[in-house]
Structure formats: C-alpha cells, structure tokens
Amino acid sequence: MENKRDLLIELGLEEVPAQYVTNAMNQLTEKLSKWLESSKISFGAVKSYSTPRRLAVLVQDVAEKQENIEEEAKGPAKKIALNEDGSWSKAAIGFTKGQGASVEDIYFKEINGVEYVHVQKFIKGTETKELLKEVANIITGLTFPKNMRWGSEEMRFIRPIKWLIALFGDEIIPFEITKVQTGRTTYGHRFLGGKTEIASPLQYEEILKNEFVIVDPVKRKEDIRSQLRKLEQDNNWVIPVDEDLLEEVNNLVEYPTALFGSFEDEYLALPDEVLVTTMREHQRYFPVRNSEGQLQPNFVTVRNGNAEHLENVARGNEKVLRARLSDADFFYKEDLKLNIDDAVSKLNNIVFHEELGTLGEKVLRVVNLSGKIAEELNFSTEEKENVNRAAAICKFDLVTQMVNEFPELQGNIGEKYAKLSGENDSVSTAINEHYMPRHAEDASPSTNVGAALALADKLDTIAGFFAIDKIPTGSQDPYALRRQASGIVQILLSKKWNISLPVLFELALANYSQFNIEKAKQDLVAFFKLRLKYVLAEHHIRHDLVEAVLESTNQEVNSLIARAEVLEREAENEEFKEVVEALSRVMNIAKSAEKIDIDSALFENESEKLLYNKYLAVKDKVDQLEESTNESEAFKILASLKTEIDTYFDGTMVMSENEAIKQNRLAQMKGLSNLIQTYAKMNSIIVK
Numbered sequence: 182m183e184n185k186r187d188l189l190i191e192l193g194l195e196e197v198p199a200q201y202v203t204n205a206m207n208q209l210t211e212k213l214s215k216w217l218e219s220s221k222i223s224f225g226a227v228k229s230y231s232t233p234r235r236l237a238v239l240v241q242d243v244a245e246k247q248e249n250i251e252e253e254a255k256g257p258a259k260k261i262a263l264n265e266d267g268s269w270s271k272a273a274i275g276f277t278k279g280q281g282a283s284v285e286d287i288y289f290k291e292i293n294g295v296e297y298v299h300v301q302k303f304i305k306g307t308e309t310k311e312l313l314k315e316v317a318n319i320i321t322g323l324t325f326p327k328n329m330r331w332g333s334e335e336m337r338f339i340r341p342i343k344w345l346i347a348l349f350g351d352e353i354i355p356f357e358i359t360k361v362q363t364g365r366t367t368y369g370h371r372f373l374g375g376k377t378e379i380a381s382p383l384q385y386e387e388i389l390k391n392e393f394v395i396v397d398p399v400k401r402k403e404d405i406r407s408q409l410r411k412l413e414q415d416n417n418w419v420i421p422v423d424e425d426l427l428e429e430v431n432n433l434v435e436y437p438t439a440l441f442g443s444f445e446d447e448y449l450a451l452p453d454e455v456l457v458t459t460m461r462e463h464q465r466y467f468p469v470r471n472s473e474g475q476l477q478p479n480f481v482t483v484r485n486g487n488a489e490h491l492e493n494v495a496r497g498n499e500k501v502l503r504a505r506l507s508d509a510d511f512f513y514k515e516d517l518k519l520n521i522d523d524a525v526s527k528l529n530n531i532v533f534h535e536e537l538g539t540l541g542e543k544v545l546r547v548v549n550l551s552g553k554i555a556e557e558l559n560f561s562t563e564e565k566e567n568v569n570r571a572a573a574i575c576k577f578d579l580v581t582q583m584v585n586e587f588p589e590l591q592g593n594i595g596e597k598y599a600k601l602s603g604e605n606d607s608v609s610t611a612i613n614e615h616y617m618p619r620h621a622e623d624a625s626p627s628t629n630v631g632a633a634l635a636l637a638d639k640l641d642t643i644a645g646f647f648a649i650d651k652i653p654t655g656s657q658d659p660y661a662l663r664r665q666a667s668g669i670v671q672i673l674l675s676k677k678w679n680i681s682l683p684v685l686f687e688l689a690l691a692n693y694s695q696f697n698i699e700k701a702k703q704d705l706v707a708f709f710k711l712r713l714k715y716v717l718a719e720h721h722i723r724h725d726l727v728e729a730v731l732e733s734t735n736q737e738v739n740s741l742i743a744r745a746e747v748l749e750r751e752a753e754n755e756e757f758k759e760v761v762e763a764l765s766r767v768m769n770i771a772k773s774a775e776k777i778d779i780d781s782a783l784f785e786n787e788s789e790k791l792l793y794n795k796y797l798a799v800k801d802k803v804d805q806l807e808e809s810t811n812e813s814e815a816f817k818i819l820a821s822l823k824t825e826i827d828t829y830f831d832g833t834m835v836m837s838e839n840e841a842i843k844q845n846r847l848a849q850m851k852g853l854s855n856l857i858q859t860y861a862k863m864n865s866i867i868v869k
Contacts, residue, residue: 184245186350188224188313189382191237191367192320193344199233199432201325201339203398206231210238212319221248222309230386230396232435234343234371237396239382243349247306254280256298259289273298310349317356320345334359344368351381369394370436373487393436393487402431405483408439409467412481416441419470420481426461433465434485441469441481442495448506449478451513454593455583459505462589466502512582516594521602524577531579537645540576546645546692548572551637553688557680560629564607567630571611574599575634578612592616618668625668625675632676636685639665644689647704648696666712673738674716679810681737682709706736713741722749725867732862734855743812744860751816758868763823764857765864770835771854774847783845788825788832793849795825800856812860819860822853 190213197205210229217224217240225242254276256262262273269284277284282300289296321336328337336359347354347363356363365379369392377392379385386396395401405427409420431437448456453476460466466480482498484491529541537543551572555565578584578595587594596613600606607630614631615638617623626632643662646652653662673680686705690698710731717727722745730745751757784790799818806815835850837843857863 185225185242186245186309186352187348187382188240188243189237189346189348189379189385190316190320191230191235191344191346191379191385192342193235193346193368194342195340196233197236197340197432198327199429202231202233202236202432203428205323205325205339206236206398208323209236209319212322213238213240213316216315216319217243220312220315221250221306222312223248229398231398231432232394232396232401233433234368234435235396237346237385239385241383243309245309247309247312249306250302250304252302254300254302255290255292256280256287256300259296259298262287262298276300310352310354313347313349313354314356316347316354317358320358332359346379348379348382368392370486373436395436398431401434401437402427405431405437405439408437408483409481412439412441416469416479417472418477418479419472419474420467421470422467423461426465426467430465430483434483436486438484438486438488438491439481440484440491440495440498441479442499442502443479444499444502444506446478448510449476451506451509452594452597454590454597455509455513455587456506458587458590459509460502462587463505464498464502466498508586509583512586516581516583516598517601519581519598521574521577521599521604524580525574527580528576534645534649536649540579543641543645544573544576546641547575547634547637549692550641550689551634553691554633554637554680554685557684557688558629558633558678560633564629567605567607567611568633570604571608571615571630571634572637574604574608575612575615575638618671620664621667625672629676632672632678636669636672637689639669640685640689641692643669643708644686644693644701644705647701647708648690648693648698650701652704652708662708663712666709667715670709670712670716670738674742677739679737679739681735682706683736713738716742717745720746720749722746723752725865726752726861729861729863729865732865733858733860735859737810740810740812743810744816747812747816748861748866756820760820760823761863761866761868763826764819765866766830767826767850768854768857768862768864771847771850774844774851774854776844776848777851777855779848779852780845783842785842786832788829789846789849792822792825792829792853795822796849796853796856803856803859815860819857826853 190209192209206229210227214227223244224240228239230237230239256276257272262270264270273287274284276298277286277300280300280302281304282302286300287298288300290299321338325339328339330337331341342359342361344366345358345361345363346365346367347356348365353363353365367377367379367389369375369377369389374392374394377388379388389396395404406422409422412418413420456476457468460468460480464482466482469477469479469481471477480498480502484494525541525544528544529539531540533540533543548569551568552565555568560568575595578591578598581594581598583594584591592613592615596609599609599612607628610628611626611631611634614626614628615634617626617631617635626635642660643665646660646662651660683702683706686702690701693701713731714727717730720742726745726748729748730741733741733744735741779793781790781793784793799822802818803815806818833846835843835846837846
C-alpha cells in the first residue's frame, strides 16, 4: 500500500492589501496543485487558507514518492541506427544512453512503412520530500499587481515575508526565501494570539483558532454574515450586504467581531449616496436601514479582535465617521450655492488630454455628437431638447467639492444637484446614466436620453484617442477604451437601436477632422470587431460563423448578433451546405468584377433573366425586412436564390469570350454578392 502524508505550506507576511489576498491564495493553491500533478505526485483534497497576514495550502494524502514512469521511447529510423556492417551506429548508441538503456534493449516498430528504433524507458520515482524543496520557486513565482522590496533583498514581493512553514507530515521541508527558513512555527492574532507550533498539517486550522485566527476565509465570511444577521434581529434593522465590501472586510480581519455605532440625525439630510459612500468606501462600514428601506443614523463595522471593550471601539469609530460626515455636510452645502452653468464654464480650465483639449471642449463635442445620434434614432422633439441640455451640463459635477472628495459619486451627485437646481427628471437622470455601464456587471441606461448621451460620451473618448493614435495594445489600456467599447455594444443591444457602428464612427470622428480620420475609422472597425467577437463567443456561435457576420457590410450590432444566431441554427439543417455553396460560388466569382452596372439587354439566355428578376425581388424583400430586423426570414429569402443560381451556372459561362457580355455577367454576380454580404460573407463559412 502506498504511503501518504499531508502537506502544509504557510507563507507569513506583513499585512497584504485586502484586494490582493483572495487572488494570492488562489494562485498559491493552483500553482502548488499543478506542480504536484506535473511532478506525477498523487494527492487528495486541497484546502486553501488566507488572512491579511498569511497564505496557506493544506494538501491531504500526498504520496511519499513520485509515480514510476514506464513508457516507450522512439528513436532514429532503422537505416540510421545500423551501420553497413550491421553494427549499431553512434546515433543508436547515443539514443539508448539518453533513455537510460543499452543497445540490447532495442527493438523495432514500423510507423507509416518505416521501421524505427524503440526502447522501454523506465524512470524511478523520486522521494516527494526531495522534490518539495521546489515549493520555494512556486512561492517566489506568485504575481501581484504591485510589489515591493525590503531591506537589502533583491526579491520583489507583495509584502515582506516574516515566516515560512513547509511540513510534510511531521517533517520540515528545508528551504529559504529572503533569509527566512522554513519551520513549523506560526503566529496567531497580532494582539490576542501568540507564537505557536504546528506538529502536523491537519492541526493547522484548530491551532490557529485557539490563537484567535479563523484561517479559513469561507468560515470567517460566514461568521461575519451571522453576526450581521444577529444585529439585524436584535435591533430590528436591515443591513444591506454589499458583497464586494464583505469580501474586503473579510480580508482585513483574522478574528472578526461585528459592532455598531451611531451618528447625529442631522446628517440624514445628506443624500443617501453621500452617506453610504462615506461609510462604505472610506470607512468600510455597513450602512443600516429600517424595514421601509430608509437609512438610519447607525453603522456596523467589523473589528479585528474579540468582543472586549466594544463600546470604546464604537466610540472611536463614531468620532472618525462624525468628522467625515461633517466634511461631507460642508461640501454639500457649499455645492448647493454653485450655479450649474457657472460650474460648466469651469470645465474649460480642466485638461481632458493634452492633445484633445479641455473637459469644456469635450463637452462641446459630446453636445454635437449626441444631437446627431438623436437625429439618427428619430428621437422626438422633446427628447432631442433633453439630450442637448443634458449633454451641455453632463460634466458639471466634476468641479463640485463633493465629487472632488468622493470621485466615485460623479454622475450620481450630478443628478441630485441638477434636480435641486430645477432641471427636469429626464435631463437629471441622463447626467447620472451617461456614465453607465460603469463596469461589466453594471446595467445600461434605462432612458433614451441617458443612453444616447452615454453613447456620445464613450464614442467621443474612443474616437479621440484613436484619432491621436492612442490605441490599446496587449494588456495596456490606460484610458479604459476596451471597457467603454464594451459599454457601447451593451447599450446598443439593450436599447435594440438599429444604428450601424461605421455610422457612429463617422459621426464621432467628424469632431476630429484635423487628424487622419480614415486611419482612425479603420482602426475603430477592427477594434470593435474584437469586442463583438467576445459577445458572439458568449452566445456560443461557431468561429467561422462569427467571422462571416463580422465581415458583412451590415454592422448594426443587434442585426449582427441575430444573424449569427440564425446561421448557428440553420447550420444544423441538411439544406444549409447547398445554400452556402451556391451563395459562396457567386461571391467567389464576383471578385473579378470591374463594374456594378447591369445591362439586361446583354442577357443571352433565360437563366440570366430569371436570376436577375429573382435578385431584384429578393433585394426588395430584404430591404423591407431591414427595419423589422427579421433575420431568420431574411436568410430564408436569400436561401431562395439557390435554385436560380444553380440554373444560371448550369447554363451560363460567366467568362464569355465576348468582353461586354463577360463584364455584364460579372456585374450581375457583383450585385448578387453585395446583397449576400449584407447578411454575411458566406464564402467564409466552413461546410462539410
């Protein structure tokens, strides 16, 4: 029976920033697991641990020895392995030595009619404890967004390493990182616990619990949730749990104890967003509401420690929050004295980008672009007026003291202040919505005015940076252009607006005529195609079908997605192959066309006339369907061309010796090809 032991790796650190803890824990677990697999070391359950001061992995039932490897090794061909006199060549001898065998172990096997030298290769497994010294490389190979150096050490890491545990069963695996030697000593809570030793890996979690450290982040988070629920029950509160905040708080503590404090009722006059942001973003507090959803003059925080002297801790937190709220109250009252149009004028003093001018100039571009978008989308007169006003003042809150102190409230505060200044609801809402979606999980703007303004703002930013050739490369995207492009696609899909991307690019680039806008437009098309590829991949569309629709001449996003889905469904039908082959044949031969004007007087046979008449009828029907975006019906109409196309090619030689007839026939193919390519580039589709 194979002998097994448990393995414990713990990396003790100075406090790691909360946002990096979980990823670092997962990295360590994944890298260690993959290393064990690649090293042919069998193992059982894997458990991850982390706190602000440690990353750890417990691996159960790790084999004490690598698996022995027996495999067949292929060497040179027989004619190379044997000399003319039948003796073994240097190539054969060298091959067997390299495999730990001898020429006596050679046998021949035929592969594709050629005989090759083979030997059975046997590699004896190494003791696991010898291999485990490589864990040092796994630890030093962890990556972080930010690193630091300390002391005289050359190694860069997230935080200084304070202790290391590497236990295989009860045996220490010896290695060293930055002069820190592995051992079995760990450290409990910084104030409540102490130095302690781990005799065997399975004791790890329990020993640290006795030292006031809940090392399992899942249990620690559930403990926090449980304490929050108890506070809700005891006080008849509702404590909304923001999962991102809970994750951050969980990674700030080793032994959580929830407590609550209060603040003066007068601060409830501040907008909810200000109170919540002050508590959540600046102090990592959970806000408190009543059963009707109204904010209460209370907050909940989580202490890294036990329940002793909680009243003192609460008072300290109340004092800090009171100062924050006092500042917010001052900023709010000062901002209310500001006239919106005066605030807008101040944007002329803020540089947006050195090559793209000030924020004031950006606002003027957004006003121009949003107006054009509203025209394209046939907005009502009232909506156009609201778009124009919202665009003109959409950035005014960037000069307020509140946004200066709480940047995350941009837009949100703008909406509040706009309403207080007498702007109508449509304009006020659009000021907030024009930043949406702010991230991948965020919703799109709910109103037409907000969505049009959001499109204009994002398009202007992307177009501007592409005009000055600041295009994202690799992982570098300092202006978040990929996120903004994804936001544009999301808005178009959400609103189901039928406006093509090239039209939007032309409208946006019209504000940048001083630059090479033709190149910028080409770059924008390629850039957005990549974004659409990701969207289509999420719809599980086949790769060749993705390429086919992306190369179509109709780049309206909703239509494009719908066409891809139709092709994915139609590809399952038996007739699909023949339809695609017929349409592809037209597109392939149309490449030779020199003109697009068709002269029906040059038709020589009935099949030319039939195809031309069918083309005209199909084109008319497809044009009528464009507004309804019935892409399934459009495909059926295009597919109906198959019979006439097949008949045409059976009775017509396109490359006639008569040049005029040849060019006319090619023009007919070109017209058909252009029609087909409004749906998809059919000759990009792989049919079997």
